[in-house]
Amino acid sequence: MADVDNRDAIRQYVALLGQPEVEQLVDLFADDATVEDPVGSELRVGREALLEFYGTLPDMVDRAEISGPMGGTDTEIAFNFTVHATGGLEMQIIDVMAFDDDGKITSMRAFWG
Amino acid sequence: MADVDNRDAIRQYVALLGQPEVEQLVDLFADDATVEDPVGSELRVGREALLEFYGTLPDMVDRAEISGPMGGTDTEIAFNFTVHATGGLEMQIIDVMAFDDDGKITSMRAFWG
Numbered sequence: 001m002a003d004v005d006n007r008d009a010i011r012q013y014v015a016l017l018g019q020p021e022v023e024q025l026v027d028l029f030a031d032d033a034t035v036e037d038p039v040g041s042e043l044r045v046g047r048e049a050l051l052e053f054y055g056t057l058p059d060m061v062d063r064a065e066i067s068g069p070m071g072g073t074d075t076e077i078a079f080n081f082t083v084h085a086t087g088g089l090e091m092q093i094i095d096v097m098a099f100d101d102d103g104k105i106t107s108m109r110a111f112w113g
Numbered sequence: 114m115a116d117v118d119n120r121d122a123i124r125q126y127v128a129l130l131g132q133p134e135v136e137q138l139v140d141l142f143a144d145d146a147t148v149e150d151p152v153g154s155e156l157r158v159g160r161e162a163l164l165e166f167y168g169t170l171p172d173m174v175d176r177a178e179i180s181g182p183m184g185g186t187d188t189e190i191a192f193n194f195t196v197h198a199t200g201g202l203e204m205q206i207i208d209v210m211a212f213d214d215d216g217k218i219t220s221m222r223a224f225w226g
Contacts, residue, residue: 038184038185038186039185039186039189039191040185040186040188040189068181068182068193068205069181069193069205069206069207071151071205071206071207071224071225071226072151072152072153072207072224072225072226073151073152073153073226075153076152076153076224077224078152078191078207078209078224079207080181080182080193080207092181092182092184093182093184094182094184094185094191094192094193094207096191096209096224111184111185111189111190111191111209112184112185113184113185113186
């Protein structure tokens with residue numbers, strides 16, 4: 001665990017959002033990870049569900065970037081990022097991510113709207 | 114619930130942080146509310162614990178202000194704010210708050226550090 005920087009994983013995650021390397025993005029997650037995006041919606045659970053979800057993004061998202069502070073512990077971190085949609089729209093999102101001892105994301109909750 | 118704007122409660126919360134009106138601040142919370150500040154620390158539970166916790170802030174905090182996006186559902190919201198400490202230090206914090214049907218805060222989790 002000492003060698004794992006989960007904030008680096010977050011930077012990789014944001015850089016990969018909407019890019020064609022969907023498998024590489026989902027590799028950042030643990031096998032049984034959960035995604036709640038947006039918060040309040042039904043949980044997506046596990047690799048197949050995540051591949052499907054993140055696989056829809058390249059058509060909608062041009063790029064994303066960290067756009068504000070990041071804070072928390074080594075294993076639970078909140079951060080701000082901006083999504084630039086293909087149509088030009090910008091969305092400000094706050095994500096909360098939890099990580100396991102291997103530095104894999106175990107849960108992601110996205111606060112927006 | 115329709116008449117309750119929990120985002121207004123958040124603005125009141127941030128405006129009251131570090132001010133002498135500690136009871137007014139704690140009145141924003143439900144009686145059995147939990148506070149985890151920072152995330153990963155022991156939960157503070159209930160009105161007495163919150164009065165004690167927020168009662169320490171006026172000595173340390175000059176003022177706080179909303180300083181970034183706010184997002185989520187009607188009942189679970191993440192937001193950015195900046196704390197201006199009495200010594201001049203600034204801290205960027207992301208809070209996640211949950212609310213009950215009466216618009217009272219049931220949990221606060223503070224991501225910083």
